[in-house]
Amino acid sequence: MATALLLTNAWKWGSLTGFAAATSSHGCRDPMGDPLLFCDAVRFYLPQGDLLLRSTERLGGFLYPPPFALLMRVVMSAGWRASIYLWAAVVTASTVALLVVPLVGLFRRRRAAALAYGVLLVGGMPILSNFYWGQVSVLITVLVLGALLLHAKGHRTASALLLGGAISIKVYPLVFALPLLFKRDLKALARCAAVTAACMVLLPVGVLGAAATVRFYAGAFAHVETLGRTSGFAYYGPNVVSLLLTGRAAEGSALFRVLQVASLCLVASNALLLRRLVRAGVEHEPYWSAALLFSTLPFLVGTSWLHSYAWLPLVQAFAAVVALENRERPAARTALLLAPVIASAALSSLTFFEWVGEDWYMRKGVIFWSALLLLPTLHRVGWRVKP
Template sequence: MNSERLAAAMRQPAILAVVWLCALLMLAGNLTKMPGQWRRRDFSNYYESAWALRHGVDPYSTDLTPVGAQLGLETGGLLHASETPPFLLCFEPLTRLRPRPAFWIWTAINFSALAIAMYLLLAHRRGLSGRTAWLLAGLILMSAPVNLNFYWGQSQLIVLALMAGAMRAMERERDGAAGLLIAASGLLRAYPLLLVGYFVVRRKWRAVAFATAGIAAGVFVTVAVLGLRQSLSFIYGALWLTDYSVVNRVDNLSLGPFVSRTFWALTGSAPGSSTDWIRRAAIAVADMALLGMTLRATLADANRRDPDWRTYSLWIATSIMLSPVGWHHYLVLLAIAFVQLIASASDGRSSSRAVWMAVLSYVLSAVSLRVFNRFLMPPPTEFQLIFPWLARALEETSFIALLTGYIATYWFATDHVRQVPATQNPPWTTTRGFKSHPRHL
């Protein structure tokens, strides 16, 4: 079945109803599990870290276990803070409430961020019919990364809303606002700062200027409130993310940790051994090769107009790949790329192989989570002992889900297909509502 026939089948009312039923059932199932999640990671780590910061305790160098015990929270393996000082400063007001109500307010904030992101991505979009927009909305809601963000009380949905907002701001030629939104996401999570490189390569100097000013202002406010010493203590948190216990986790899906785990598995060596410099060199080479591919794809668009925000989508995938640490819930950011890909595919402006690779990435994002929970936790499982090399391959399905997502965005950016200028609306679309010609997506 080709991509057009698959899309036509998925838009049928019965299929659409099934997708939304599954999405609502998954959300309802998550809600039944969430009442006890206020005491567990990742929310508990946010709360412990911000609470410690508010009470003059350095959360980056201090073991947070006693703090968690005092607050009735489960610290687990998250012994230190790893979030940026601006993030903890923004989270700090929630620590003036008890953890349970703070958790539900945090959940409401994340749900609002998801609603904003979905509206920005799907409402009044060129190339998306009403049915397709509702189909994509259902697929986003039922996706494993979205549900994992809610389950663990994560923060990637806020980053998703900021990145989607930046894209729409650039669409309206408000590059300054786009720069500020990327600066905000970078201050909160650090790895989105790579998107400033997108502005530079695209010569969006106004966006670069506003992003730089926004970052400088955020750093200044953070240092003014917390002090220079406490702000610089974030270095300890960043170094903790490079610890063997963190890097060796199979759900740490960024490129660097994947290279490290592969090196350790093939050589049987351990961190700190005499050959560890080879591992570090391999990570550097892999990172530079990936960034080089992204730059090549970006510079290949001679007119620098980035139709359908193809290279913007590629830079988002690149930022996750090159992050020193990345978890399964980071994959929610690929929703931006996949929506743009499907919208452009409506009139043949995307290759079929890019569409199918995006579908594979979406499926693997769910499969990898099921495989991880069913066969690999807690290690060593009986499956790992009986089938060690098969288990080793299955362990990397999360990385493969990210890799296929990157390949989909790379093909989306580089495949030469008929393109309609982004400033022109085809005759079958309208800027009001979700209407489009029925033969299109």
């Protein structure tokens, strides 16, 4: 069914240009005025890599740490045309990996869940947006999930490499070290810290020099902070609610401060539940860790874009699995647990996006509400799991 949905959409779009126009009509344009695919990669990632072939400076608009810029330098060393194909291969392979890893693991013996996950993935706006922009959000999701699964199997070094790599690209995956902390696995934490330090400090200092590295970090972090405050399309919880209630995201307002406190309370509640589940060694612990920590990000990361929710199909499918696992639960209660998950899936779908229109979908922060709907089910099931 997932393949059929993908083929149907491909037929409807007709071309990559049609796909770009359907998923982001207000995105960037090529010199001819047509929708431009892989917008962020073409405007920022690859040009930053090209710039580092000649200098040590940060490109204006590039929001990432130096390690990712150095990776782009390697990609650009193949030449402009080849680098586009190479990055397209990375984005595509990441998406395939995000589909396959849960299918051969968590969903292997759950055909209905596997089918639902495939449909959610190929028909979900975060994944389509990630492909449109040529973004790294799917790659980050795969690296984090892989790190959690490898750690659960005792592969500390491989886990540290993946998690350290994710942190070096986006920084916020640092929160996924929490399960290691709750398990008191100091060796795993030390290895992750070593990989992160090597990537984020030793590598850029060795290649760019200390002064250029400091300038790079300062410029990137300042740009991220400004962008998070000024963009109406940053789907950070307080931003979304403030815009909905007042028409603006006024950081200094009393409302915004109250919303930030409420967000931190939700972050704390997710962390407390995660600590309980990790300490208890529950079944599906890596997926519980992924679900609870990914669903924390909209309340923690100010620059949460549509593609940043690339983890949403995974968490939606996992929430459905845990809601259905207890066969002794009355059918009515199971239905109540599934209802918000189904609503979440509907809101994040391409179908709903097309129905309400891009402007309404984006300005109302629909993807944030889709993620928020998963928390009642995750908490209701999680707190009732017997240690």
